[in-house]
Amino acid sequence: MSAMARKICMLGDFGVGKTSLVSRYVRNTFSDRYLTTVGVKVDSKEVIRDGRDPLKLVVWDIAGKSALDALNMSYLRGASGLLLVADGTREQTLRTAIDLLLQSRSLLSGAQAVLLVNKLDLVERWEVAPSTLVELRKTLPVIETSALSGDGVDQAFVELARSLDP
Amino acid sequence: MSDLDRLKQILLAEEREKLQRAEQRVAELEQKNRELSALLPALVRAAPQEPMTRALASPVAAALGSAVRDNRNSIVDALFPxxxxxxxxxxxxxxxxxxxxxNRVLEYGFSPRGVRWRIEAWRSGVPFAQIVLRHTLRYGIDHVFLIERDSGLVLHRQSSPGLPDLDADAIAGMLTAIGEFVRDSVGRDGGDSLEAARVGDHLLWVLDGPRVSLACFITGVPPNSLRAVLSDRLEQIHAQLPADARSEPAAEWETALNPAAIIAASAELNDRDGAPASKRASRWPLIFVLVLVLGALAWYFVRIERWNARVDAVRTALVAHPGFLLGQIDSRPWKALAIHGLLDADAEPIEPLLGAVDLGGVEPELKLDGYLSTADAVLLRRARRLLRPPDGVGLSVDRGVLGVTGVADAAWVEAGRSQAPWIAGLHGVEWRVSARVEETPDPQLEARTAARAELGTLAEALAADRAEFVDDLDPDADGAAFAGRAVAAITRARQLAERAGVALRLRIIGHTDSSGTEEINRRLRVQRADWLRDRLREAGVPATLLQESRMDEVAGQGASTFRGASVELVVAEPQP
Structure with missing residues (x-):
């Protein structure tokens, strides 16, 4: 194997843009239909890290839900990192992302997490206040992204890869 | 307002107000309910899909179940298309x-290869299906993934050469996710897992261990021994699995998960399983059975051949039999023989032909119909039956033409000539029969015959009469009378000879006894013959007859004692 592989999961409410972010970042090996059938779609992306060995991120795009059921919890097993995705235009999705993070902690206590506040291209319609983001950045990395323009997407994945061991 | 009313108003004003608000609320709710029925379809369409779907799932399922129970026919009609x-x-x-x-059963069951495999299965005691699989399996292993069960990450991967690159991590992840999905959906007690999946010729086997799983992507149909090998490899890997398998990949996985090595190990396992059975089996029972089968087959075919030869002999005889037209012969060897054909009523019966062939006790069944044959032999028999030819008449048939020859009565000839052309099957008649002429009595012939017969009688009588001499030339008393009798006889003989148309001569003989010399006796015989001639001349016998008579000197040469003379009538037969 050319690079160390790590499993990361994307969590977030419906319509926050998880799949669009993955599509922007990785090659699509499988159809999006898996999201509505199996409830998950897996892709991979190799990330080059400064001064360290490259890392392959195996991205599990879990279908959007406001709460994790047993099947979703089984999808989370073995994950080293979490990409929490929220929609900046809907403040509720931010609370959902935080709830999902708290739920996943029971299974993934040591997993690294990065919060992606998506739809930066619609920043003028954001409900999430900048002050809220400032407060959140005190506990976990928060990156503003746009799946439409690609802004912040690579940075988010690289940030998560940088935080993973080794 | 009375005091009571004022008191009621003071005590119940608050309750009345609540009641009034409640009644107003009920009226509003009823109004909303009435309006909701009209608004509900639009509201359902406008509602977010997933929450609405989840909300409706349970009542819709219950409603469908109730409809199936209570109104099954409507459901059936709706689902029929x-x-x-x-x-x-x-x-x-x-x-x-x-x-x-x-097709596969036929291919494997009746082809030489299938028979060979059946024999192998019989000898080795291995089920036939397994033998077929052992010989027909052609499979390959495309990829072998060693997957961490928790994360779905690929710990190690081996692929056969020449295959296109693939995203092993994504595939392993999806495979793990699908495994979780299947386990969550249909697994019981959480212990079951996805073990195999097949799409066309592609097969996926997943073998789960406590920490890692082995996923094997196969094309074709693998033997069961492959699963045993994979299980063995998985156990070996587990035994040596480091605590942090992600960061410490083991070098031996390279060998353990090599597809070619796995296939080789599977083939070796197959051979090992089959080897002891082969050693146990002996060839002698097979040879014995083969000999028995070959012997039975040979006996069967010889028997059939013998029967066919005899049936052919029957067929040949029947075909050559005049007046019989063979249709077909149905036979079951040594069991039944049925002959279908046409037989002319005038033909020879065919039973003797069949009796001459040894059919092993099978009684032939004859299914015959009549017909008219034009064979020469049958025509001849028919002509004989109808014409009844008398002796002296011969019949023959040559190429349909009847030949009739000989002599017959005029009445038969007349009847035959009219009847013969009407005999069925004849092409023609050659009639060469002459009628026999009836002979009429001939009086002259009869007279001649009678005269001839009387002449003979008279000659015999005259030969028996004679004149005896007592001395040399002295006849006794009867001697003189003899001349008279002789003349009368000669006269009658002359008449009869004339009537019979024959010539007549006289032979006058002198007789002497043996005493005396020969010279004397000869002279006496001549003298005695002369004496009788003279007497006959004197009695009127014509000189021509006497002249033609001969004096025989020798005939009367005596060896006896008679002395005298005699005369004989010599009748000459008429010249034709």
């Missing part, structure tokens, strides 16, 4: 599978 094509497709698929199985 859907169910029909599904059933037809399922039947078509089943038939296609059945035909495929049937």
């Amino acid at each position: 859907v169910i029909g094509p599904i059933i037809r497709k399922a039947i078509a698929e089943a038939l296609r599978g059945l035909m495929s199985d049937l």
